[in-house]
Amino acid sequence: MAEPSTASQSTDDEEFLTPTEVIRRMTVAWQNELAAPCLMPTEMDLVDILLDQIKGMEENIARQQEKVQLKISLHRMELQRISYMTSDYVRARLLKIEANPRRVLAEHERRVAEGLSALLDDNELEFTKNFVNAEAQLLGKTVLEKSRFLREDLEIECVYVKVVEEDVGEIVLQDNLDPNSEHVIALNKDEIHLIPFVPIRHLVEQGKLQLL
Known part of the structure; x- marks a missing residue:
């Protein structure tokens, strides 16, 4: 089954990425995120690319004939593996954000100001800001100031x-x-x-x- 081609925008120019390279980079990002004691720079652009790949693979599987059932089963297994990896990556990042959203937000803003790779993508940034505001309303400013010992x-x-x-x-x-x-x-x-x-x-x- 042919895999759809993909492209990703790099910091300098548009960089073509094969499906194999996207999966390799996503695997590295996933492993690093799980092992790192803090939130790593976002790789959500790879997640978006893989979601498109997953959709294309699902459409291709739906068009296959019964005579290639074994091939279909193998592709379904690969599809499930990729889906799990991307979901687990997003889940790990959300858990780290929720653990200390104010620190994550401050770190993101510092990195952007210094021209470093962003810690959060636009959706994660919006989620973090909303989480910080909700936390402030729930706990109050005094409680948050006394909880600084929770910082990593x-x-x-x-x-x-x-x-x-x-x-x-x-x-x-x-x-x-x-x-x-x-x-x-x-x-x-x-x-x-x-x-x-x-x-x-x-x-x-x-x-x-x-x-x-």
Whole structure:
């Protein structure tokens, strides 16, 4: 069964993405989102592309003949896998937003002001703002001010990462036992490290490291 072609708008120019590449990128985004201790930059454009693919695949399946029943079953399994991945990705992001919408909103606005990749897409941004307003009305300003201890302390979060690109270089980490000492870790391709999240977050966002 032929898959529909897709295209996605990159930051610089229009980039053609094959269905296979879209699924690969969505898989990486999904795994990173599940493993990251905080909300990662949005990849909802990939979700939109995959939803179109799913619709096209469903239409193709409906046109198949009984003589290719095994092929239809295999395509249905793939369709279910893609549907689960996209739904779970969206669900994971919503849970993180709901856990601390004010922090997410502030982080999104900071990233946009600094010219970094957006934390939220337009729909997520609207949802977050509505959630913040609803929370404020329900709990009141005083309660919210006293609940700042709920903010994530990302400085102490460690994650497993795999180096997926060549020439990533080295990263310098402070020694927790001796503030005056540092550790230098070489990030060689295919290596796996347990490492603090904050110093390598930008490398994950650049696609050089993948969270496990």
